Amino acid sequence: MNYDKYLSKTVMEIPPSGIRKFFDVADKYKDVISLGVGEPDFDTPWCAREAGIKSVQKGITQYTSNSGLPALREQVAKYLKDRFTVDYDPMSEIFITVGASEAIYLALRAIINDGDEVVVPEPSYVSYFPSVAICGGKAVPAKCYVEDEFRLTAENLEKVITDKTKALILPYPNNPTGAVMPRENLQEIAKVVKKHDILVLSDEIYCELTYGENRHTCFAEIEGMKERTVLINGFSKAFAMTGWRVGYACAPNAIFKQMLKIHQYIIMCASTNAQYAALGALKGGFDDDFAEMKKMVEEYDIRRRFLVSRLNAMGLTCFEPKGAFYVFPCVKSTGMDGEEFANRLLEEGKVAVVPGDAFGESGKDFIRISYAYSLNKLQKAMDRIEEFVLKYKK
Amino acid sequence: MDNFDEKILKVLRDDSRFAPAQIARMVGLDESEVAKRIKAMEASGVIAKYTALCNTEKLNEDVVTALIEVKVTPQMSSGFDTIAKTVYQFDEVKAVYLMSGAYDLCITVEGKNLREVSRFVSEKLSTMRDIVSTATHFILKKYKTEGVILDDGDGEEKRQVIL
Numbered sequence A: 001m002n003y004d005k006y007l008s009k010t011v012m013e014i015p016p017s018g019i020r021k022f023f024d025v026a027d028k029y030k031d032v033i034s035l036g037v038g039e040p041d042f043d044t045p046w047c048a049r050e051a052g053i054k055s056v057q058k059g060i061t062q063y064t065s066n067s068g069l070p071a072l073r074e075q076v077a078k079y080l081k082d083r084f085t086v087d088y089d090p091m092s093e094i095f096i097t098v099g100a101s102e103a104i105y106l107a108l109r110a111i112i113n114d115g116d117e118v119v120v121p122e123p124s125y126v127s128y129f130p131s132v133a134i135c136g137g138k139a140v141p142a143k144c145y146v147e148d149e150f151r152l153t154a155e156n157l158e159k160v161i162t163d164k165t166k167a168l169i170l171p172y173p174n175n176p177t178g179a180v181m182p183r184e185n186l187q188e189i190a191k192v193v194k195k196h197d198i199l200v201l202s203d204e205i206y207c208e209l210t211y212g213e214n215r216h217t218c219f220a221e222i223e224g225m226k227e228r229t230v231l232i233n234g235f236s237k238a239f240a241m242t243g244w245r246v247g248y249a250c251a252p253n254a255i256f257k258q259m260l261k262i263h264q265y266i267i268m269c270a271s272t273n274a275q276y277a278a279l280g281a282l283k284g285g286f287d288d289d290f291a292e293m294k295k296m297v298e299e300y301d302i303r304r305r306f307l308v309s310r311l312n313a314m315g316l317t318c319f320e321p322k323g324a325f326y327v328f329p330c331v332k333s334t335g336m337d338g339e340e341f342a343n344r345l346l347e348e349g350k351v352a353v354v355p356g357d358a359f360g361e362s363g364k365d366f367i368r369i370s371y372a373y374s375l376n377k378l379q380k381a382m383d384r385i386e387e388f389v390l391k392y393k394k
Numbered sequence B: 001m002d003n004f005d006e007k008i009l010k011v012l013r014d015d016s017r018f019a020p021a022q023i024a025r026m027v028g029l030d031e032s033e034v035a036k037r038i039k040a041m042e043a044s045g046v047i048a049k050y051t052a053l054c055n056t057e058k059l060n061e062d063v064v065t066a067l068i069e070v071k072v073t074p075q076m077s078s079g080f081d082t083i084a085k086t087v088y089q090f091d092e093v094k095a096v097y098l099m100s101g102a103y104d105l106c107i108t109v110e111g112k113n114l115r116e117v118s119r120f121v122s123e124k125l126s127t128m129r130d131i132v133s134t135a136t137h138f139i140l141k142k143y144k145t146e147g148v149i150l151d152d153g154d155g156e157e158k159r160q161v162i163l
């Protein structure tokens, strides 16, 4: 039976994920060190796990309110205010979602009319393009370059804005490049946003994972931007809670109401148990000034510095990423592009990395290496990569 | 000891083969500064020894390890120190800890076989004047030691690459 006539054209036209495609192959090889995983290698802090367990033991297994546990929304509001100096009202502007993933989708669903364009910096996280397409919009890439340390510049943003542009997705700190946007750069972007009267979906899921002096600046904190911003965030990365599936969206009430309406009909509420765990994570964090998270960040930082120095030393030039847990070296010096490099490295060097073009065409000459792995493992992998690179170095 | 020393130690405790040059890049200091700090920590005894952590489960060596709980009569002048020092002189003794709770010293003893360890306990340890009683627990299997998981049966779960 040919199912094509039954299936949605929009959905069928979405290409499969480049990462998935590569790792379907990689998974078949033996003795491969994978540096592909995009989630923390740390365990969820005990305070969160314990809160999750306790809620189940107490039999709290019913739905929560659609927008999530009031106590959790309050803690999220406090957290955003304390750590990122943005003010959101926990009852009318914040709601809890099934990961940042759901929040991204809801925001797009709530704002896109057929044919609307959404600007997406490239390279970036693989879900934005398909999510925009599913909502009937058109994702338009705004290229980011290694010369700009993969920041989105006002100039490159302005180039792709048309009268159909509805919104910009702003994904910093960035997956896969590790780029961050300092305040001055955000201010430049804000000017363009205002001038063209568009919205911003700011995916700040890596906001806690920054290295060096400057902490992350929340886009909503830039003057005049809160009213145009949907802030998307979650517990996956900062609290090592990927499998729990808890995130949140913060938005001006008019947008919040429409997003919540979809969430209500489609999801009802995020998992109750996971919401209690998230509440435990925040409460525990406030109790010890987020010591556990800081320990993770310190550990990531050591690995990050290790990778950057090893990669540069072997001739895979790599700008210093200041956020997330990825490095994004250029492999041009080997005479290969990212895809060929990744394929051969897998076969000959037994290390799996993600080809950069999985994150958009401008990632073509790059590979993504995740450092959500122990230093030990990274060391072994770097030795293998070095041996492989020496064979091909021009 | 400052935050940099802590970071250097963290790396070395993970793998003491890292050279100062590599550690320097990881923690963001000069190589010479790192070397100096390592020397200082060696001199002050913060770093007591560099060693290899062996998985004895995989060694074809006959080793039996026992944890021994010991109750002692503390000395008037030196408390538990004198007896602890007497005990740690034996090569069979790998660790000596002063404990809170139901007994006083916890001793780790290694021998080739049960008999050797038993003889150590009955002939050397329990005959000491200040030792009131001992309770010997033999270790049957080591699953994790010094933070390292040793049984590779269901060790590292394969982590899925999702997106």
Ligand SMILES: Cc1ncc(COP(=O)(O)O)c(C=O)c1O
Pocket: A038, A098, A099, A100, A101, A102, A125, A171, A174, A175, A203, A205, A233, A234, A235, A236, A242, A245, A246, A247, B163
């Ligand atoms: C940039 C970015 N946004 C969102 C997500 C999804 O996060 P969540 O687990 O909260 O759905 C990821 C996960 O890799 C990501 O890298």
